[in-house]
Amino acid sequence: MLENRVRELRARFRWTQDDLAKKIGVTRQTIGLIEKGDYAPSVALALKIAKAFEVQVEEVFYLK
Amino acid sequence: MLPKILRSPFIPMFSYLLILGFLFISMIGSENNQSLVRVCLLILMAFTLVWVSLIQLNNRKYPESKIKYLGAIPPEFREMDEGQQWVTYKACRSVYIYYSYALPLIVGLCFALSNIKFMTLLLLGVLGIGQYIIYWLSIRKFKQF
Numbered sequence: 001m002l003e004n005r006v007r008e009l010r011a012r013f014r015w016t017q018d019d020l021a022k023k024i025g026v027t028r029q030t031i032g033l034i035e036k037g038d039y040a041p042s043v044a045l046a047l048k049i050a051k052a053f054e055v056q057v058e059e060v061f062y063l064k
Numbered sequence: 065m066l067p068k069i070l071r072s073p074f075i076p077m078f079s080y081l082l083i084l085g086f087l088f089i090s091m092i093g094s095e096n097n098q099s100l101v102r103v104c105l106l107i108l109m110a111f112t113l114v115w116v117s118l119i120q121l122n123n124r125k126y127p128e129s130k131i132k133y134l135g136a137i138p139p140e141f142r143e144m145d146e147g148q149q150w151v152t153y154k155a156c157r158s159v160y161i162y163y164s165y166a167l168p169l170i171v172g173l174c175f176a177l178s179n180i181k182f183m184t185l186l187l188l189g190v191l192g193i194g195q196y197i198i199y200w201l202s203i204r205k206f207k208q209f
Contacts, residue, residue: 029206030147038206039150 002040003064006031009053024048066122070131073140073203075115077196082108084189088182140199155202162198166191 010020017031026045033039034049041049041061050057069075086104089097116133123130131139142148170187177183 026145027148029151030145033147033151033206039147042146045146 001037001064002061003037004034004061006049006060007035009055009060010035013053020049020052023052066118067126067129067131070115070118070122071140071142073196073200076138076140077193079108079111079115080192080196081189082111084185084192088185091182091185142203151203151206154206155199158202159195159198162194166194 006020010017015023017028017035021028021031024045025048030039030041034041046057046061050060053060082104086101086108089100089104119131119133119139129144137143141152143152170191173187174184177187
């Protein structure tokens with residue numbers, strides 16, 4: 001199952017869901033879905049999220 | 065708030081009910097219901113006018129997520145990004161499952177109750193309302209509504 005640290009990283013950067021959504025060009029609801037683990041993003045979106053946090057994609061998304 | 069209202073599945077459900085109501089009252093055929101038919105037609109026209117005005121307002125306010133009046137894609141579909149498309153996919157999947165069970169049931173009921181006047185129209189109404197409710201419940205599950 002795909003897990004993620006989006007919420008944790010967002011808190012570290014002190015960003016709201018809306019801030020992150022605007023940075024990567026998606027809706028706030030999509031960030032919410034990813035954080036809750038309801039939705040596994042595409043590779044492109046996962047890479048965009050990792051780039052926004054300036055980390056490797058494996059540091060944001062990992063299999064459990 | 066405005067996009068939420070316009071993208072709600074209750075809007076097409078309400079217009080569907082209005083059309084069904086209008087057809088039902090028109091088909092009853094008594095002279096007394098002529099005024100009722102006119103009232104129903106007026107409500108339908110007023111509803112369409114309000115809906116078009118609200119879409120114009122929405123499109124002016126949110127040019128990045130415009131709603132088409134007569135597009136092939138229903139306004140309740142959320143297609144702003146991949147997450148929203150996924151929610152729409154899940155909701156459509158639920159509706160498809162609903163239809164695969166409801167259609168044979170409705171056909172059977174139409175056949176069995178064919179002696180009752182307007183039963184087909186009534187069952188079509190139930191079938192349609194079910195579709196909107198299933199869609200809304202699926203969207204709500206992901207707190208998108």
